[in-house]
Amino acid sequence: MSGMRKYVAIGKTSMEVLFVYRASFALNLLGTVFYVVAMFYLWQVIFLGKAGNLGGFTWPQMKAYLLVAFLMNSLISWFDEGYMARDVRMGRIATDLVRPIDFQTKRFAEAIGPLPVLLVSALMVSAVAIVAFDGISPPASPVSLTLFALSAALAIVLNFGIVYCVSMLAFWTTGMTGIRVGRVAVQNLFSGALIPLAFFPGWLRTVAAVLPFQGLVSTPALIYLGDKMDGPTTAAMIGVQAFWSVVFLLLGRAIWRGAVKAVTIHGG
Numbered sequence: 001m002s003g004m005r006k007y008v009a010i011g012k013t014s015m016e017v018l019f020v021y022r023a024s025f026a027l028n029l030l031g032t033v034f035y036v037v038a039m040f041y042l043w044q045v046i047f048l049g050k051a052g053n054l055g056g057f058t059w060p061q062m063k064a065y066l067l068v069a070f071l072m073n074s075l076i077s078w079f080d081e082g083y084m085a086r087d088v089r090m091g092r093i094a095t096d097l098v099r100p101i102d103f104q105t106k107r108f109a110e111a112i113g114p115l116p117v118l119l120v121s122a123l124m125v126s127a128v129a130i131v132a133f134d135g136i137s138p139p140a141s142p143v144s145l146t147l148f149a150l151s152a153a154l155a156i157v158l159n160f161g162i163v164y165c166v167s168m169l170a171f172w173t174t175g176m177t178g179i180r181v182g183r184v185a186v187q188n189l190f191s192g193a194l195i196p197l198a199f200f201p202g203w204l205r206t207v208a209a210v211l212p213f214q215g216l217v218s219t220p221a222l223i224y225l226g227d228k229m230d231g232p233t234t235a236a237m238i239g240v241q242a243f244w245s246v247v248f249l250l251l252g253r254a255i256w257r258g259a260v261k262a263v264t265i266h267g268g
Helices: 002-017 022-047 059-076 082-090 093-098 103-112 115-132 142-171 177-191 202-210 218-225 231-266
Strands: none
Touching (some): 059 115
16 A cells, blocks of 8 residues: 555646646637537538438437547547656656656556546536537446446556557657657547547458557447447457557566666666
8 A cells, every 4th residue: 555655646746737737728628628519510510411320320329429539538648658758858767767666657647647637627528518419328328337437447548558658769769749649640540539430441440450549439439329339249349458458568568678778778
């Protein structure tokens, strides 16, 4: 328990950083409201005149998908490679190397610390969309809600694992902007954050199926809808999320061992 307290403290500090620039936080929240409303209006126009469904989605289902996609993106998109790049470039990484803490666990605490605040702000924005667009379909059942919560938690861990592995490149190159933009572009496309994967052509859906990114948005959203996947498929997709989460966490530890050697060699 005493060992966990230091990581809890790190998480709290990470959350407090959000409130350092309150005006910026408030403006970002307001901008997010406009973005979400615009996104809903765009898809509403796309669905106008479509009898039945589009790509296997009805408009009520699409509204629920969009809302879940926004919530998931709100929880996973704030923590990126820039934090590691700044620490390496400014030499702050040396402090972490001499502290009696596990480096990966510290970064994980920093990543999940702000989640309560991010979740509350995302729910506030979601409430605006729910009111403006005549409500959102609730989860199909309590079981769907429980499985969705589990899938969302795994998505957060998986996203951390991916970002952590990519951010390790900062030990070899301090120019992380292009790498971060590339990772975000690929991730948004293949996670289903931009459009549901069901809208992809067959060959592109095959590519998305073998990549880990669908576990970030598409899997939680489809589980929330409840009627898009049967029981065995849902269990399999959650298992895939867990598998990729473990893979990236272990891969991150392996890369870290090489990164430490790089820092020692170059005197950082």
